Amino acid sequence: xxxxxxxxxxxxxxxxxxxxxxxxxxxxxxxxxxxxxxxxxxxxxxxxxxxxxxxxxxxxxxxxxxxxxxxxxxxxxxxxxxxxxxxxxxxxxxxxxxxxxxxxxxxxxxxxxxxxxxxxxxxxxxxxxxxxxxxxxxxxxxxxxxxxxxxxxxxxxxxxxxxxxxxxxxxxxxxxxxxxxxxxxxxxxxxxxxxxxxxxxxxxxxxxxxxxxxxxxxxxxxxxxxxxxxxxxxxxxxxxxxxxxxxxxxxxxxxxxxxxxxxxxxxxxxxxxxxxxxxxxxxxxxxxxxxxxxxxxxxxxxxxxxxxxxxxxxxxxxxxxxxxxxxxxxxxxxxxxxxxxxxxxxxxxxxxxxxxxxxxxxxxxxxxxxxxxxxxxxxxxxxxxxxxxxxxxxxxxxxxxxxxxxxxxxxxxxxxxxxxxxxxxxxxxxxxxxxxxxxxxxxxxxxxx
Amino acid sequence: xxxxxxxxxxxxxxxxxxxxxxxxxxxxxxxxxxxxxxxxxxxxxxxxxxxxxxxxxxxxxxxxxxxxxxxxxxxxxxxxxxxxxxxxxxxxxxxxxxxxxxxxxxxxxxxxxxxxxxxxxxxxxxxxxxxxxxxxxxxxxxxxxxxxxxxxxxxxxxxxxxxxxxxxxxxxxxxxxxxxxxxxxxxxxxxxxxxxxxxxxxxxxxxxxxxxxxxxxxxxxxxxxxxxxxxxxxxxxxxxxxxxxxxxxxxxxxxxxxxxxxxxxxxxxxxxxxxxxxxxxxxxxxxxxxxxxxxxxxxxxxxxxxxxxxxxxx
Numbered sequence: 001x002x003x004x005x006x007x008x009x010x011x012x013x014x015x016x017x018x019x020x021x022x023x024x025x026x027x028x029x030x031x032x033x034x035x036x037x038x039x040x041x042x043x044x045x046x047x048x049x050x051x052x053x054x055x056x057x058x059x060x061x062x063x064x065x066x067x068x069x070x071x072x073x074x075x076x077x078x079x080x081x082x083x084x085x086x087x088x089x090x091x092x093x094x095x096x097x098x099x100x101x102x103x104x105x106x107x108x109x110x111x112x113x114x115x116x117x118x119x120x121x122x123x124x125x126x127x128x129x130x131x132x133x134x135x136x137x138x139x140x141x142x143x144x145x146x147x148x149x150x151x152x153x154x155x156x157x158x159x160x161x162x163x164x165x166x167x168x169x170x171x172x173x174x175x176x177x178x179x180x181x182x183x184x185x186x187x188x189x190x191x192x193x194x195x196x197x198x199x200x201x202x203x204x205x206x207x208x209x210x211x212x213x214x215x216x217x218x219x220x221x222x223x224x225x226x227x228x229x230x231x232x233x234x235x236x237x238x239x240x241x242x243x244x245x246x247x248x249x250x251x252x253x254x255x256x257x258x259x260x261x262x263x264x265x266x267x268x269x270x271x272x273x274x275x276x277x278x279x280x281x282x283x284x285x286x287x288x289x290x291x292x293x294x295x296x297x298x299x300x301x302x303x304x305x306x307x308x309x310x311x312x313x314x315x316x317x318x319x320x321x322x323x324x325x326x327x328x329x330x331x332x333x334x335x336x337x338x339x340x341x342x343x344x345x346x347x348x349x350x351x352x353x354x355x356x357x358x359x360x361x362x363x364x365x366x367x368x369x370x371x372x373x374x375x376x377x378x379x380x381x382x383x384x385x386x387x388x389x390x391x392x393x394x395x396x397x398x399x400x401x402x403x404x405x406x407x408x409x410x411x412x413x414x415x416x417x418x419x420x421x422x423x424x425x426x427x428x429x430x431x432x433x434x435x436x437x438x439x440x441x442x443x444x445x446x447x448x449x
Numbered sequence: 450x451x452x453x454x455x456x457x458x459x460x461x462x463x464x465x466x467x468x469x470x471x472x473x474x475x476x477x478x479x480x481x482x483x484x485x486x487x488x489x490x491x492x493x494x495x496x497x498x499x500x501x502x503x504x505x506x507x508x509x510x511x512x513x514x515x516x517x518x519x520x521x522x523x524x525x526x527x528x529x530x531x532x533x534x535x536x537x538x539x540x541x542x543x544x545x546x547x548x549x550x551x552x553x554x555x556x557x558x559x560x561x562x563x564x565x566x567x568x569x570x571x572x573x574x575x576x577x578x579x580x581x582x583x584x585x586x587x588x589x590x591x592x593x594x595x596x597x598x599x600x601x602x603x604x605x606x607x608x609x610x611x612x613x614x615x616x617x618x619x620x621x622x623x624x625x626x627x628x629x630x631x632x633x634x635x636x637x638x639x640x641x642x643x644x645x646x647x648x649x650x651x652x653x654x655x656x657x658x659x660x661x662x663x664x665x666x667x668x669x670x671x672x673x674x675x676x677x678x679x680x681x682x683x684x685x686x687x688x689x690x691x692x693x694x695x696x697x698x699x700x701x702x703x704x705x706x707x708x709x710x711x712x713x714x715x716x717x718x719x720x721x722x723x724x725x726x727x728x729x730x731x732x733x734x735x736x737x738x739x740x741x742x743x744x745x746x747x748x749x750x751x752x753x754x755x756x757x758x759x760x761x762x763x
Contacts, residue, residue, distance in 0.1 A: 006545065006548050006549060007549075014537065208535075212534065213528070213531060214533055216501065216526075216528040216532065217533075218546075220499040220500075220524070220526040221521055221522075222521075223518075430496075430501065443463070447462075448503075
C-alpha cells in the first residue's frame with residue numbers, strides 16, 4: 001500500500017509541476033469569464049440597438065389616435081398635429097425611425113397609408129408596424145360593431161403556466177425545468193470531458209513507461225496492478241485539484257466581470273430583487289405593478305431554486321465524476337499497455353469511449369427531454385453510461401432506489417473494468433513488437449497468473 | 450546456504466514453452482553466469498525470480514525462504530533493455546526507485562550521495578535523464594540497481610553501452626559488491642566477462658538447462674586431453690595409437706609449438722615422459738577449453754541433434 005502511495009505521489013507531482021498544468025489551470029478560468037463578459041457586452045449592445053424606434057404619426061383620419069399611450073416595446077409613437085408636408089420637414093430634422101402618414105380612409109378598405117423613412121427599414125420592422133396598424137383597425141371595427149370597451153379589454157388574457165410536480169406522496173413541489181435543464185446539461189458535459197481528457201492522460205503515461213522501458217524496473221519492485229492503480233489515482237488527484245482551482249477562480253473572476261457590467265451572480269441578484277420589492281411601495285402605480293409581477297416570478301424562481309437539493313447534487317456529481325473516471329481510466333490504462341504509440345491506440349480508443357458517447361448523446365436526446373422515460377432510466381443505471389446520464393438526470397428528482405442501484409452498479413462496474421484492465425495490463429506492458437488486436441488482448445486476459 | 454535454489458521451474462505459453470523444468474543452484478557470495486543464446490529462456494527465468502511473471506510449476510527458494518513478494522526488496526535488477534523516466538531528474542529518479550525498493554527517504558538520500566560520488570557524477574542531481582548520454586544514463590541505472598544494497602543482484606548484459614573505462618569502473622564496483630557479501634547473477638553473451646568474472650555458470654538452451662557448475666569443474670568436464678608443447682626440432686614420432694598431433698606451428702627459429710591430443714584417457718604425465726626421450730621440451734601446458742568453445746559446441750550440438758531428429762522423422 002505504501003508503494004502505491006509513492007506511485008500516486010509521483011504521478012501527481014510530475015503533472016502538477018509541469019508548465020502546461022499551470023497554464024491550463026490559469027488560462028481556462030480566464031477564458032470563461034472572458035466569454036461571459038463578451039456575451040454580456042454583446043447582449044448590452046443588442047439591447048441598445050433594440051431600443052424602441054420613434055415613429056411620428058400624421059393622422060388625418062383622426063381615427064388611429066396613435067400617440068404615446070399606444071407605445072409598444074419596439075415603437076414609440078409621437079402624434080404630429082400638422083400637415084404632411086410640414087411633418088416631413090420636421091421629421092427630416094430628427095434622426096427618428098419613420099414618419100407614418102394616415103389619410104382619411106374607409107375602415108373596410110384601408111388604403112393610402114404611407115411610411116416615410118430615412119434608411120431602408122428591415123422587413124421585420126415594417127411587418128411589426130403593419131400588425132400594430134391591423135390591430136388598431138380591428139379594434140376600430142369591433143367598436144363599430146358596438147362592442148363594449150370593457151369587453152374588449154377582457155378579450156386580452158395573459159397566461160403564465162405554473163409548474164408543479166406531484167410526488168408519490170401527493171406532496172406538491174414547484175419545479176423549474178429551465179434551471180434543471182441547464183444544470184443537467186452542464187454537469188453531464190463536464191463529466192464527459194473530464195473522463196476523456198484524463199483517461200487519455202492515463203493512456204499516455206502508460207505508453208511512455210512502456211516505450212521508455214522503465215516499466216520493467218518498476219514492476220520488479222511493485223506489482224503491475226499496483227502501478228496501474230497508482231497511476232490512475234494519481235492522475236485523478238491532478239484532475240480534482242485542477243477542477244477545484246477552476247471552480248474557485250472562475251466564480252471569483254466571474255463575479256468580477258459581472259460586477260463590472262453592474263450585474264450580480266444569479267443567486268445574489270434574486271435575493272436583492274426580492275428585498276427591493278418591499279421598498280418599491282412609493283414607486284408609481286404602473287411601475288410597481290410591473291415590478292410586483294416580475295418579483296413574483298423571481299420569488300418563485302428563488303423558491304424553486306432553494307428546493308433543488310444542491311448538496312445532494314454536489315455529492316452525486318463528485319461520486320459519478322470519480323466513478324466514471326475510474327471505470328474508463330482502467331480501460332484507457334489497458335489500451336495504453338497494449339500499444340506502443342498514441343497513433344496505434346486510435347483503433348481501440350473509439351470502441352472503449354463509445355458507451356460514454358452514447359451516454360452523452362442520450363443526455364440530449366432522452367434525459368433532458370424525458371428524464372423519467374425508460375431509455376433515460378436504463379442509461380442512468382448501466383455503469384458505462386450512468387456517469388453522464390445520472391448526473392444529467394439527478395436534478396430531476398430521481399427516486400432513491402434508482403440512484404442507489406445506479407451507484408452500486410457503478411462501483412461494481414469500475415471494479416469489473418479494473419479487474420479486466422489489470423489482467424491485460426500485466427501482460428501488455430512487457431510485450432513489445434507484437435501487433436495487437438482485440439483477439440490478442442483477449443488472449444492476454446485469459447493468460448493465467 | 451544457497452542464494453537461490455530453483456527446482457524444476459517451468460513456464461509455458463500457448464504456442465511455446467519458455468522454460469522446461471529448469472533447476473539451478475546459485476551459491477551465496479559468488480558471481481553466477483547465466484548463459485544461453487537469444488530466446489533460450491534466460492529473461493523468462495530472470496523475470497520469474499523478480500516476480501514480474503509467475504512460474505507455472507517448480508519451486509524457488511531465496512536465502513532459505515520460499516520466494517515471496519517481500520523478496521523484491523532484496524533483489525536488484527538491471528534489465529537488458531535499460532529504461533528510466535526521461536523527464537525526471539537524476540536525483541528524484543534515484544530517490545523514487547530506491548523508495549520503491551523499500552528504503553526510507555532519508556536513507557535513500559544519504560546513499561544516493563555516496564554513490565554519485567563513487568561515480569564522480571555529483572553534479573548530475575538536477576539533470577534530466579533525457580539530457581544524458583546513453584553511457585551516462587547507464588551509470589544512473591546501475592546505481593539505481595544497487596542502491597538498496599540487495600543481497601541478490603541480477604545484471605542482464607551489464608556492460609553493454611559502457612566504454613572500456615566505465616566498463617572497468619563498473620567491474621570494480623561489482624567485485625566490491627561481491628566482496629561485501631552480495632550474490633550476483635550475470636546474464637550475458639560476452640564470454641570474456643564469463644571467463645574473468647564468473648565463479649559458477651549455467652547454460653540454458655531451448656528452454657532447458659544443459660550445463661551447470663563451478664566454472665573450473667565445467668572446464669575440467671569439457672577438457673579434451675589436449676596439450677600444447679613447445680619444443681626444439683620438429684621431428685618426433687609418437688605412437689599413433691596413443692596420440693594424435695593436431696597442429697604444429699613454428700614460433701621462432703627452430704622452436705615449434707605442437708598441439709597433441711591423447712587417446713584412451715592417457716594422462717599428461719605419460720605424454721611428457723614419452724616426449725622427453727624424443728625432443729627438447731621448453732614448455733608443457735594443458736589446453737583447457739574456453740567458455741566460448743564450450744558454449745558454441747554445446748549449443749551447436751543441440752542444434753545438430755534437432756536437425757538429425759528432423760531428418761530421421763522425414
